[in-house]
Amino acid sequence: MGRHSLPDDYATDGSGDRPPRRRRTVAIATMLVLAVAAGTAVAAQGGLLSFSKSCEDTAVHLSMMTSPDIAPAVRAVADKARKDNLRSDGHCVDVDVVARDSYKVADALARGTRAPDYQMWLPDSDLWLNRAKGLGDAIPITPGDSVASSPVTLAMVPSAAKSLGWPEKKYSWAELTAAAMESDKVRLGSADPARSATGLLALTSIGISSDKLGGDSDTRAAATAKLLAQRMSDGDTQVVETLPQDGSGAEQGNPARNQAVLLSEQAAFAHNAESTDGSKLDLFYPKDGAPLLDYPFTLVNEDEQTTDESRAALRFMTLLSEDASQRTLQEHGFRTVDGTADETLVASAGGKSPQPYATSPGAAPSDETLQETLGMWTITVQSARLTTVVDASGSMATIVPGRNQSRMDVTKASLIQALNQFTPNDEIGLWEFATTLDGDKDYRRLVETSRLGDAAKGGGTHRDRLAAAFASLKPVPDGATGLYDTALAAYKEAQRTYVKGKFNAVVILTDGSNQDDRSISRSALIAELKKITDPDRPVPLLGIAVGPDADREEVNEIAKVTGGGGYQVSDPAEIQAVILQAVMTAGQSGGGAGE
Incomplete structure (x- = not known):
């Protein structure tokens, strides 16, 4: 993306009105006719119209596929940008944010069977970019900057966390999963690593951690995969739904419910925000480093975009990195790109000292290591x-x-x-x-x-x-x-x-x-x-x-x-x-x- 110059900064017309969307053009035109007939002064006083420079005639309309966890935050940024008349090269920028699982988008791009109807993609991890590149028939993608991050953790209901010594006791990934597997008080679940970056990064971290222990590390990793497969969910949203829905003993004693799940900090933040005290989660942060979901902004089929579209998309990317947008992302439970831990955010997600929530993230696994983990998962499950x-x-x-x-x-x-x-x-x-x-x-x-x-x-x-x-x-x-x-x-x-x-x-x-x-x-x-x-x-x-x-x-x-x-x-x-x-x-x- 270095060949691009950045679009101009956005400007507002001072009206504060939300610019109309393309699908509302007919309705707006009808309102204009009625307003003229009844007297434009009345319409203006009533706030029905803005006589500042119209955005609709020159707006660049873009669509963005976004990982479901970050979609609400990005949609809030897009809505404010629309209200403030965000501009790129004099054109207003109108971004429609659509939540869609990252693996589904990656697989569709890899197949390349039809041209996508969106110009931008924000998956939860850059590991999906390799899958999206496919076997040579893929839709071209152009990775840009990351816009946020969230560490992968092991989340537990309070009773299970207490049984493993939370928050005082610290574990490596291998030690933590072994302790969970050996405990009769912890039922451990995961999203499918073939469909979840959280699940894959966690399983890869467990394998790397097991290697450091020596001995028969492959057997330990395969045993962990077998256990997770028995309580596997299709995706991140589904794995959260396997947790007890309230703090009652009956719910937590239900064998169909998990008491611990591999989960991102942000997902735990969102869960706790809607939960009562008894069903809120406590987080273990492995001492050998929690891998990060890194949310890379990505242009899709850039060569088929108009100059206005590609420059407007880049303008939206820079907007996501600005202070106001970063505050919005933090309010939704996301860390900054470098993984800096905000103590208020961490506490809301279920982290607590001396858990090493501020430890530098573990080194990102290589593509080869991730591929080996996926292969092991498939043939083990x-x-x-x-x-x-x-x-x-x-x-x-x-x-x-x-x-x-x-x-x-x-x-x-x-x-x-x-x-x-x-x-x-x-x-x-x-x-x-x-x-x-x-x-x-x-x-x-x-x-x-x-x-x-x-x-x-x-x-x-x-x-x-x-x-x-x-x-x-x-x-x-x-x-x-x-x-x-x-x-x-x-x-x-x-x-x-x-x-x-x-x-x-x-x-x-x-x-x-x-x-x-x-x-x-x-x-x-x-x-x-x-x-x-x-x-x-x-x-x-x-x-x-x-x-x-x-x-x-x-x-x-x-x-x-x-x-x-x-x-x-x-x-x-x-x-x-x-x-x-x-x-x-x-x-x-x-x-x-x-x-």
């Missing part, structure tokens, strides 16, 4: 059944730039690393493919799809057998890429062996386009996949194009008809993260899991 299909054509012997390893070597190492993210209940199998690999067939099954925790013939587990099979993969000299026949055969087999209640999918890794002239054509393959896809037995195909020679568009075109998608990695070392991302994305969209 719902067991996966994956058929992994690996390209064994001769081109997989190509050395990866900057490494003394072939594409196959790096691919194998990444697959073995990815295997560690799956639980004993997950089912994974392995195929390899290259032209005429097995007689006239381009594919060969190496390991059947079974539970990783099952015992394998000859000793060890299925996981051990699969890891050994990954390690044994080798490129076939002079072998070409027999992609189309392999994709169809693997898909049919996954459908035939479909298991209800699991995330069923086929994961194909290839470094090239189809090279088998004897195979089914791409159009025929797509037509056949469309024909046999069964919504009651969904099996998304997840295609991963490996290396610069691979064609993501080809695998995406094939995969999307099954409810899956195509992905590109320039370095095979990225495969592990992409597999988890692909599983999470397909799982989030509802593919792969039958009832």
Whole structure:
């Protein structure tokens, strides 16, 4: 956004009247006619009209999708701006604020199936920006400045907080969730981390904190995810509704009610503002740092906006950072962008010394860490059944730039690393493919799809057998890429062996386009996949194009008809993260899991 100059400061006409909205134009015009007929002096004295410079004729009308928690505050700022005739380059600025869950907006932008009817977006976290960028077909977005913040905390009803020593006792994230899990007085709930930045940031912080404790941190993190999944809500609004609605013992004893939830400070502030003393929340602030929701102002499809629209949007962004707007945001329970703690706000939200509510926020987790957490969440909450299909054509012997390893070597190492993210209940199998690999067939099954925790013939587990099979993969000299026949055969087999209640999918890794002239054509393959896809037995195909020679568009075109998608990695070392991302994305969209 550095290429823009800022619009002029806003000016008022001194009338104090709220400028009319576009949808009221006809009504206003009618009033003008009536006023002229009856005498304009009477109309003016009655305050029906303002004879200052009209805003309606020159106003720039904008729409803004806003995270529901901050929507009331932003709407108050927009209403005051409209009343004060906020101006950009001489035009009045009229902003319509619409509350919509951040994950819904992100997913719609990522799909890019239709042009949005809004110019601005204010999600609750910048983690949604990466999801909104999608797989290359997304609506373009231009991130701007953050406008507010709110730390992620663990909120508890007073009886539960007291049982864990609130406010004197301080915990790390790992210690706090462990104490809550072990207590028979604390039922812990969360919003779905795939739909809630609060839930995802908290779960990621728990994982990072567990790593610092050493030992079997992955098992502890997975156990926490399993527990949260049992009391999971769709979103932040819904998780607040799982708390007792009054201070009665009967409500708090209701097993359907949570006594503790992962929640932002602002959400606790809003809850406490409407609650009686007995149902107000107390907040634990982990001593290893509370991650922040950071509310990044974002322009949407900026290239399609007029100059007046983009400059008016920027003017509104600067307005949100001005003192009066920041006071409005604070009155609604938000901190400043840098996370500075206001003691009055913190007390209203349920914070109290010596809880470390003023501690600097924990370092923001990397995109890779967030993606791994999402993948872990998906495969922990719902067991996966994956058929992994690996390209064994001769081109997989190509050395990866900057490494003394072939594409196959790096691919194998990444697959073995990815295997560690799956639980004993997950089912994974392995195929390899290259032209005429097995007689006239381009594919060969190496390991059947079974539970990783099952015992394998000859000793060890299925996981051990699969890891050994990954390690044994080798490129076939002079072998070409027999992609189309392999994709169809693997898909049919996954459908035939479909298991209800699991995330069923086929994961194909290839470094090239189809090279088998004897195979089914791409159009025929797509037509056949469309024909046999069964919504009651969904099996998304997840295609991963490996290396610069691979064609993501080809695998995406094939995969999307099954409810899956195509992905590109320039370095095979990225495969592990992409597999988890692909599983999470397909799982989030509802593919792969039958009832």
